[in-house]
Amino acid sequence: MTGRFIPHAVLTLAVLLFALPIWIAIAGSTQDSAVIARGELSLIPDLAGLGVYRDVLLHGSAGAGPVWRALLVSAGMALVIALGKIALSLPSAYAVTFFRFPFRMTAFWLIFLTLMLPVEVRLIPTFQVMSNLDLINSFTGLTLPLVASATATLLFRQTFLAIPDELVEAARMDGAGPLRFLRDILIPVSGANIAALFVILFVYGWNQYLWPLLVATDPKLDTVVIGIVKMIGLDTATEWNKVMATAVLALIPPVAVVLLMQRWFVKGLTEGDK
Amino acid sequence: MAGLRLEGLRKSFGQNEILKGVDLTLADGEMLVIVGASGCGKSTLLRLVAGLETPTAGRILIDGRDVTRLDPSERDIAMVFQNYALYPHMSVFENMAYGLKIRGLPKAGIRAKVDAASALLGLDALLDRKPRQLSGGQRQRVAMGRAIVRDPKLFLFDEPLSNLDAKLRVQMRGEIRRLQRRLKVTSLYVTHDQVEAMTLGDRLLVMHQGVPVQLATPTEVFERPADTYVAGFIGSPAMNLLPGTLGRNGTAVSLEGTEVGLGTRRYALPDGHGVILGIRPEHVALDPSGREWPVEVVELLGSETLIHAGRTGAATLTLRLANGAPVGEAVRVSFPPEHLHLFDRATGLRLDPA
Ligand SMILES: Nc1ncnc2c1ncn2[C@@H]1O[C@H](COP(=O)(O)OP(=O)(O)OP(=O)(O)O)[C@@H](O)[C@H]1O
Ligand SMILES: [Mg+2]
Numbered sequence: 001m002t003g004r005f006i007p008h009a010v011l012t013l014a015v016l017l018f019a020l021p022i023w024i025a026i027a028g029s030t031q032d033s034a035v036i037a038r039g040e041l042s043l044i045p046d047l048a049g050l051g052v053y054r055d056v057l058l059h060g061s062a063g064a065g066p067v068w069r070a071l072l073v074s075a076g077m078a079l080v081i082a083l084g085k086i087a088l089s090l091p092s093a094y095a096v097t098f099f100r101f102p103f104r105m106t107a108f109w110l111i112f113l114t115l116m117l118p119v120e121v122r123l124i125p126t127f128q129v130m131s132n133l134d135l136i137n138s139f140t141g142l143t144l145p146l147v148a149s150a151t152a153t154l155l156f157r158q159t160f161l162a163i164p165d166e167l168v169e170a171a172r173m174d175g176a177g178p179l180r181f182l183r184d185i186l187i188p189v190s191g192a193n194i195a196a197l198f199v200i201l202f203v204y205g206w207n208q209y210l211w212p213l214l215v216a217t218d219p220k221l222d223t224v225v226i227g228i229v230k231m232i233g234l235d236t237a238t239e240w241n242k243v244m245a246t247a248v249l250a251l252i253p254p255v256a257v258v259l260l261m262q263r264w265f266v267k268g269l270t271e272g273d274k
Numbered sequence: 275m276a277g278l279r280l281e282g283l284r285k286s287f288g289q290n291e292i293l294k295g296v297d298l299t300l301a302d303g304e305m306l307v308i309v310g311a312s313g314c315g316k317s318t319l320l321r322l323v324a325g326l327e328t329p330t331a332g333r334i335l336i337d338g339r340d341v342t343r344l345d346p347s348e349r350d351i352a353m354v355f356q357n358y359a360l361y362p363h364m365s366v367f368e369n370m371a372y373g374l375k376i377r378g379l380p381k382a383g384i385r386a387k388v389d390a391a392s393a394l395l396g397l398d399a400l401l402d403r404k405p406r407q408l409s410g411g412q413r414q415r416v417a418m419g420r421a422i423v424r425d426p427k428l429f430l431f432d433e434p435l436s437n438l439d440a441k442l443r444v445q446m447r448g449e450i451r452r453l454q455r456r457l458k459v460t461s462l463y464v465t466h467d468q469v470e471a472m473t474l475g476d477r478l479l480v481m482h483q484g485v486p487v488q489l490a491t492p493t494e495v496f497e498r499p500a501d502t503y504v505a506g507f508i509g510s511p512a513m514n515l516l517p518g519t520l521g522r523n524g525t526a527v528s529l530e531g532t533e534v535g536l537g538t539r540r541y542a543l544p545d546g547h548g549v550i551l552g553i554r555p556e557h558v559a560l561d562p563s564g565r566e567w568p569v570e571v572v573e574l575l576g577s578e579t580l581i582h583a584g585r586t587g588a589a590t591l592t593l594r595l596a597n598g599a600p601v602g603e604a605v606r607v608s609f610p611p612e613h614l615h616l617f618d619r620a621t622g623l624r625l626d627p628a
Contacts, residue, residue, distance in 0.1 A: 166359035169326050174373035174420075175347030184372070188363040 022251070029053070029245035036240035052245045061242040063230040065219050067249055070227040074206055075253055077143050077223060081205030082198050084147035090194070093156030094182055098168070108157075115150040119211050127214055137218045146211060152197055159193045160186065195264035203254045224250040277302040277460030278323070278428055283332035285318055292318050294484040296332070303458040305451075307475030307492075309465060311507070315484045316464040320430050323462060324353050336427055347376075352421030353430040357437060358413045360405040360420075366392075367401040370419045391419045394453070411442045418450070422457065429454070429461040436466065443467075447474065468510050472496065480504045498615075502622040505552050505615060511580060513552045516589045517619060520547040524628070527551050527616070529589075532565045537611030542628035548619030555580065555594035557613035564608035567591055572601055581605060 028041050030049030035041065060066040095101075096108045119126065126145045127136075135141030163186070171181050187194070212223050222230065228250065231243045258265065278300040285293040292315045300306055308316050321327045323334055325346035334342045341349045360369050367388055374384045392398050395415045405413055414434060421429055434450070435443045451474055454461050465471055471478055472492045480488045480495060480503075488500035499505035505513045518529040524541035527534045527549060534551065543549075567583035570590070579597055583605055584590035593605065616625040 164357065164359065166355045166357055167361070169324075169346075170353070170355060170359040170361075170420075172326065173324065173346045173351065173353050175376040176372075180376065185361060185363075189361075191363075 025244045025247050029241050029248055031241055033239045033241045037238070049241065052241050053249070056242050056245050056249070061231050061239050062237060063233050064222060064227040067224065067227060067246050070222050070224040071249065071253070073221055074223040074225070076139065077208065078202045078205035080143040081146045082201035084143065085149040085152050085201050086194060086198060088147055089149050089152035089156055092153045093160055094186065097157050097160040111150050111153050114148070119146060123210065123214065130215060137216055137221060139221065141215050142212055142221060146205065146208065152201065155193070155197060156190070159190045163189060192264045192267040195261050199258055199261045199265050202257050206254050277304060277337065279335040281333040283322060283334065284330045285322055285327065286330045292484050296486055298479070298486070298489070300460050303460055304476045305454050305461040305463060305474060306477050306479055307463045307465060307471050308479045308481060309471045309507070310481035314481045316481055317432055320432050320462060320464055324351055324430055325349050350427040351430060352424050352426040353432070354417045354421050354434045356433045358417040360413060360416055362405055365402050365404055366397060366416050369405070369416055370423050373420065373424050387423045391422045394422065395419050410438050411446060414438060414446055418453070426459065429459050431461065431463040433464055433466060435470065450474065468508065471508070480507060498624065500624050502550055502552070502617045505617065509554055511555050511592050511594065513554050513615070514558070514591050516551045518549055518551050520549050521545050534609050535611055536614060539611070539627040541616065541625055543625070549625065550617040550619050552615035552617060553609050553613055555592040557610060558591065558593045558607050559610055560605060561608035562606055564606045566604050566606050568604045569601060
């Protein structure tokens with residue numbers, strides 16, 4: 001009995017630790033802002049307060065616009081970043097892994113080096129470039145600088161390296177050219193990995209904060225994450241129930257993506273789908 | 275007309291010369307089996323012919339056409355790989371059809387060809403399965419089917435059966451032979467397996483460190499090995515190779531004092547010339563009047579008995595006897611002259627009587 005009890009207890013504790021903050025947000029969103037501000041938050045949701053969701057979705061709150069709009073911006077940004085990263089890193093990894101050309105390894109190491117230069121580090125120069133291109137306060141400016149990805153390139157390269165040489169050679173003998181091979185063999189065979197990467201990249205894009213804050217000052221381009229921060233005013237008037245409702249709403253899309261893609265996600269991370 | 279012709283084919287990887295000049299002509303429809311120790315360049319040779327590697331020097335001609343610089347897909351070749359190399363996400367049908375689809379064959383034509391091949395290989399019921407839902411033998415068949423549907427000028431097999439269990443291997447071996455005879459496609463077949471080497475090919479090519487050492491029919495290779503390497507490589511257990519010197523005017527070999535007569539043969543070499551005497555284990559005869567060899571190990575294999583005999587510091591001798599033969603502390607044996615092979619000790623090459 002004890003053999004099972006301890007692991008169970010540990011797992012339960014971990015689940016509570018992860019779930020409690022979310023539950024507090026859900027419960028808090030239905031209660032009165034003043035009660036929350038006093039720290040008298042009840043753990044039981046007040047069903048009468050559910051209208052707050054409709055309220056934030058359509059009208060937002062004092063410091064920020066309607067949440068539906070922010071959700072749309074966030075979803076658009078996360079999608080473009082995730083798909084853009086895949087669209088860019090898949091061919092790069094393909095080139096670096098399967099073709100011999102001058103400075104191949106140089107190219108690979110240059111890509112590798114950018115791992116050490118995430119957006120936060122190159123914030124100022126990137127802003128300068130965007131500014132010169134007149135892309136400040138545009139959707140392109142919001143997403144484009146985040147699309148290049150060393151991580152995805154490296155992960156794809158690992159996936160491709162695991163593909164048996166004989167499979168590549170069989171395709172060559174069958175007469176599949178480079179593009180055909182990519183489309184007919186490589187992408188289907190790495191499907192699970194692509195799905196797994198999509199999930200990770202989507203969440204990464206969704207959670208962006210610093211770059212959107214800097215590049216998009218137009219309220220129309222506020223992401224949900226920015227929106228939440230804007231709602232928390234410096235004065236005491238913060239409507240905490242609205243903040244929590246927005247946080248809960250902001251949680252739903254990434255969770256949905258993870259749940260929808262879970263099957264491929266787990267497969268891609270664990271077995272590599274040979 | 276020649277099915278396949280290799281002229282002075284060489285291949286180096288960096289400083290390492292792996293193939294040191296291979297010349298070869300295969301008749302149309304002929305099946306050539308290539309054997310040799312691991313790393314001797316068998317796969318490399320096959321990959322050069324396939325176009326998966328580029329030769330450092332030399333030419334490859336298929337049906338008289340120089341294909342040395344052509345892409346694999348332009349050579350009209352099909353290859354069967356050791357680990358099958360089936361496309362994991364495609365069904366059996368799609369696996370076989372893929373090459374044809376790329377060539378732009380109409381759907382009906384593809385269907386007909388795949389159906390014909392799958393009927394030939396007994397795959398009809400499996401066409402919708404994915405490779406992972408197939409057994410090893412079935413996968414091997416699909417790989418063969420993929421090769422057959424393309425009606426190639428040349429089949430290449432790189433140890434296609436080595437991932438199968440012993441029983442299946444025997445069955446598939448027969449199947450490959452039958453198919454090849456029936457389709458009459460010129461074939462190159464690489465193997466490690468002695469039995470495959472002896473039974474599959476019209477001719478056998480023995481390679482040693484990137485050099486072809488003997489190219490002949492399996493019987494010829496077995497009965498008249500070109501040098502000590504081939505003698506030791508072909509046949510299991512391996513041929514006994516005993517160092518000695520020529521004597522009695524080239525009609526006998528002396529092995530550490532014992533004299534072995536060569537029957538009616540006479541070698542036109544000076545007495546005292548260093549030679550190696552070869553005799554297969556099954557040809558060593560028990561003979562009460564022969565020289566005595568102490569028995570070291572006895573292996574009972576069911577249908578036969580192997581005896582490893584030897585003297586400390588001297589060569590060992592393997593005997594292969596029918597079961598039931600009495601085995602004591604020592605055996606007395608003689609070497610029947612008609613079964614003896616003679617090789618030059620310095621060069622290892624086969625010596626022929628004058
Ligand atoms: N791409 C390569 N780069 C460098 N060396 C190679 C390459 N391919 C093969 N070799 C070398 O060439 C030699 C012959 O290899 P090959 O695969 O032809 O041997 P093999 O006769 O097929 O052996 P096995 O029976 O084990 O399959 C080996 O020493 C191998 O290390
Ligand atoms: Mg090999």
